[in-house]
Amino acid sequence: MSESRIFLSSEANTHRSGGLPRVMWMILLAFAVMLPMVVNAADAIPPKGTYDGKDVLQPIEFPHDTHAKVNQINCMYCHTYARRSKVAGIPPTSKCMGCHTVIATDKPRIKKLTEYWEKGEPPKWKKVHDVPDFVHFTHEKHLRRFVFNADLPVENVSEVCGFCHGDVKNMTVANKRKPLNMGFCVRCHEANGGPSDCWKCHK
Amino acid sequence: MSLSNLLNDWTRYRQGIEEGGFHDYEHIFGMAIDLNKCIGCNACSIACYAENNLAVVGEEKFAKDQGMHWLRIERYWDEPDLGADDQEFQEHGASFLPMMCQQCNAATCEPVCPVAATYHTPDGLNAQVYNRCIGSRYCSNNCPYRLRYFNFYSYYETSWPAPLDQQLNPDLSVRDKGVMEKCTFCIQRIRVAKDTAQREERELVDGEFTTACAQTCPTSAIQFGDLQDPNSKVSQLWKQYQVKLGTTEQSKQNKELRGYRVFESLNTEPCVMYLDRVREV
Numbered sequence: 001m002s003e004s005r006i007f008l009s010s011e012a013n014t015h016r017s018g019g020l021p022r023v024m025w026m027i028l029l030a031f032a033v034m035l036p037m038v039v040n041a042a043d044a045i046p047p048k049g050t051y052d053g054k055d056v057l058q059p060i061e062f063p064h065d066t067h068a069k070v071n072q073i074n075c076m077y078c079h080t081y082a083r084r085s086k087v088a089g090i091p092p093t094s095k096c097m098g099c100h101t102v103i104a105t106d107k108p109r110i111k112k113l114t115e116y117w118e119k120g121e122p123p124k125w126k127k128v129h130d131v132p133d134f135v136h137f138t139h140e141k142h143l144r145r146f147v148f149n150a151d152l153p154v155e156n157v158s159e160v161c162g163f164c165h166g167d168v169k170n171m172t173v174a175n176k177r178k179p180l181n182m183g184f185c186v187r188c189h190e191a192n193g194g195p196s197d198c199w200k201c202h203k
Numbered sequence: 204m205s206l207s208n209l210l211n212d213w214t215r216y217r218q219g220i221e222e223g224g225f226h227d228y229e230h231i232f233g234m235a236i237d238l239n240k241c242i243g244c245n246a247c248s249i250a251c252y253a254e255n256n257l258a259v260v261g262e263e264k265f266a267k268d269q270g271m272h273w274l275r276i277e278r279y280w281d282e283p284d285l286g287a288d289d290q291e292f293q294e295h296g297a298s299f300l301p302m303m304c305q306q307c308n309a310a311t312c313e314p315v316c317p318v319a320a321t322y323h324t325p326d327g328l329n330a331q332v333y334n335r336c337i338g339s340r341y342c343s344n345n346c347p348y349r350l351r352y353f354n355f356y357s358y359y360e361t362s363w364p365a366p367l368d369q370q371l372n373p374d375l376s377v378r379d380k381g382v383m384e385k386c387t388f389c390i391q392r393i394r395v396a397k398d399t400a401q402r403e404e405r406e407l408v409d410g411e412f413t414t415a416c417a418q419t420c421p422t423s424a425i426q427f428g429d430l431q432d433p434n435s436k437v438s439q440l441w442k443q444y445q446v447k448l449g450t451t452e453q454s455k456q457n458k459e460l461r462g463y464r465v466f467e468s469l470n471t472e473p474c475v476m477y478l479d480r481v482r483e484v
Contacts, residue, residue: 132334132376133376133377134333134334134376136374136394138398140398140402141398141401144402197324197325198322198324198332198335199324199328199330199332199390202332202333202334202335203374203375203376203390203391203394
């Protein structure tokens with residue numbers, strides 16, 4: 001009884017502890033109203049289109065399937081910069097050696113990697129998903145839109161990566177499976193409400 | 204669409220920015236250049252070359268007016284027969300005018316482009332989309348300032364021999380033959396600042412971004428910023444010198460105040476304001 005009186009009389013002095021529940025209720029209510037408006041990954045409409053990329057001859061035949069599918073390593077464990085930068089980043093050899101000084105050291109690919117590491121020379125990885133120089137693409141913004149601001153657990157980030165990179169989990173060496181041309185980008189921007197200003201992507 | 208709606212929009216289109224014109228700009232990036240501070244050292248021009256991957260065309264082509272300097276320093280001498288009894292200026296010789304794209308709000312280059320490669324961004328900038336450009340050169344011919352530069356040759360083959368290509372700015376494409384280019388107010392720098400602001404969920408702050416020329420100027424003659432932000436340095440300068448957008452002639456209470464925009468009588472609405480005494484000749 002007395003509690004409810006405090007609750008009712010707390011309008012004038014909200015700084016008192018009695019006023020707090022009302023403020024919190026309002027915040028909660030606001031969140032409840034907002035929740036359905038928050039876009040989650042289920043709402044994301046993946047871009048359509050396929051591309052049959054040629055096999056790429058990499059210095060070491062890197063098995064994405066072993067890492068991402070069998071061992072369930074997150075894409076962003078190795079491609080660290082994706083969450084905060086334009087480029088996703090190729091991991092330095094030191095990152096590979098972090099695990100591979102102890103794991104699977106007897107496999108031929110790892111022996112090759114260790115050779116590179118001991119020479120102090122990075123393997124010259126070839127770029128697979130290359131967009132033209134006049135395109136400005138930011139990994140960070142796309143991840144923010146489809147993962148961090150969209151209620152998608154970070155463990156499932158590979159779904160979003162797959163929008164443009166295809167099903168890397170089932171490839172050994174990554175291969176270009178999506179066209180990555182302007183129509184591909186623009187259709188997705190239209191479907192998901194991305195910007196349509198030319199200078200947002202062209203430079 | 205009702206008729207009244209159409210007419211309303213049309214009237215808004217015919218209004219200046221002051222009266223809440225047609226464009227709902229997010230920003231209006233502008234400059235204020237103090238010509239009394241400018242010493243004509245060309246540092247801004249060099250900075251522009253370095254920042255924006257401008258090709259060095261060589262002496263011969265430069266003499267043919269094919270230089271790719273997005274920012275050029277124009278020199279003017281006071282001629283004795285032009286009413287210059289001003290001994291001070293005679294002794295100093297040349298006066299300088301850094302001239303870059305004026306980012307006109309009513310740009311003459313935009314409507315003439317047959318492929319819409321040049322258009323106005325929500326930032327109030329006059330954009331040039333290189334991969335869309337077909338090189339008709341209409342825009343260049345329609346620019347009263349002559350501030351658009353055309354790639355007559357593939358300069359990238361010769362302009363940056365072996366080690367020099369490492370200094371190219373990756374945030375900006377290297378233009379090929381047949382493409383028009385011009386000053387962008389260093390859009391790549393603005394883009395980075397806007398991305399950072401967006402990530403940190405705040406507004407753009409004045410001073411966190413600037414153009415290469417403004418950054419390099421040893422006398423701080425060039426000031427760059429957002430004209431819509433009333434607290435930015437630039438809009439303070441525009442206010443201080445009573446220079447306004449949305450007019451073809453500046454009416455100042457104090458006639459002694461410096462500050463003018465180049466060719467504003469043409470109603471191009473340039474966003475660059477120069478601080479100098481306008482002398483009648």
